[in-house]
Amino acid sequence: MISTIIASSxxxxxxxxxxxxxxxxxxxxxxxxxxxxxxxxxxxxxxxVLLGYLFIEPSLxxxxxxxxxxxxxxxxxxxxxxxxxRIAMGDKMPMWKRSESDQKTTKPSPSDTKD
Amino acid sequence: xxxxxxxxPSIVFEIAQWMIALSILLTFIRILKGPSGLDxxxxxxxxxxxxxVQCVLxxxxxxxxxxxxxxxxxAVIGFISTVAFTQFLKHRHD
Numbered sequence: 067m068i069s070t071i072i073a074s075s076x077x078x079x080x081x082x083x084x085x086x087x088x089x090x091x092x093x094x095x096x097x098x099x100x101x102x103x104x105x106x107x108x109x110x111x112x113x114x115v116l117l118g119y120l121f122i123e124p125s126l127x128x129x130x131x132x133x134x135x136x137x138x139x140x141x142x143x144x145x146x147x148x149x150x151x152r153i154a155m156g157d158k159m160p161m162w163k164r165s166e167s168d169q170k171t172t173k174p175s176p177s178d179t180k181d
Numbered sequence: 182x183x184x185x186x187x188x189x190p191s192i193v194f195e196i197a198q199w200m201i202a203l204s205i206l207l208t209f210i211r212i213l214k215g216p217s218g219l220d221x222x223x224x225x226x227x228x229x230x231x232x233x234v235q236c237v238l239x240x241x242x243x244x245x246x247x248x249x250x251x252x253x254x255x256a257v258i259g260f261i262s263t264v265a266f267t268q269f270l271k272h273r274h275d
Contacts, residue, residue: 069187077241078193081200084234088204091211091227097220100211104223108230115197115234119241119249122187131249135233135256142260146226149267154219156271 073121080114083107096162097154105147109139189241201235222266229259 090103116132208231211224233252240248 067187070189071187073187074189074193077189077197077238081197081204081234081238084231085200085204085207087227088207088211088231091224092207097217097223100220101223104227104230108227112230112234112237115237116252119237122189122241123244123246124186125246128246128249131246131253135249135253138253138260139230139233139256142256146260146263149264150219150222150226153267153271157219159217159219 069121073118076114076118076121080111080116080118083111083114087111096165097159098151098161098165101147101150101154105143109143112136112139194238194242197238201231201238204231218270219267222263222270225266226259226263229255229262233259 084107087103087107090107091100094100094103113136116136120128120132205228208224208228212221212228215221215224233255236248236252236255240246240252
């Protein structure tokens with residue numbers, strides 16, 4: 067009985083975080099905050115759902131695979147986000163008007179504009 | 182294992198499915214509306230995470246752990262396509 071409660075709450079929480087991620091992607095004013103919400107909440111939501119599945123079928127195969135997926139997602143989400151942010155900074159993507167950033171004053175480093 | 186496996190009631194499953202459907206819709210709106218190509222890539226990256234969650238929900242519903250392999254493949258392909266897209270959109274002022 068207890069594992070059904072844990073499993074269903076984890077699954078609901080995980081899908082709720084995924085919903086939050088898509089709401090954040092829609093509502094955020096500029097590219098960088100959208101990137102921030104998408105990769106962070108998306109990875110966390112799927113990790114929660116996977117943990118929820120762990121409580122439903124605790125066989126060895128599911129444990130190994132869900133740990134593998136969560137680990138892979140947590141290793142690669144920052145790399146993807148970094149790649150996107152780097153390209154956006156390279157193209158001097160405009161920031162939200164109210165976000166203070168030192169990028170405006172400093173010239174982008176020459177390594178950024180190199181092809 | 183150390184405790185008996187749980188069973189998700191179908192109402193919880195319905196709510197989770199509806200949430201995933203709504204988030205797919207919202208991500209599509211961002212894909213259509215996104216001012217620049219990079220916003221679309223962010224939305225597509227999130228879409229791959231959403232489809233991964235959908236795949237895990239399928240695994241729960243159908244009691245087939247096979248879907249976890251599919252979820253892993255989706256994660257790998259989502260990551261690689263995101264990085265490939267960024268290199269594609271480099272220095273394109275759209």
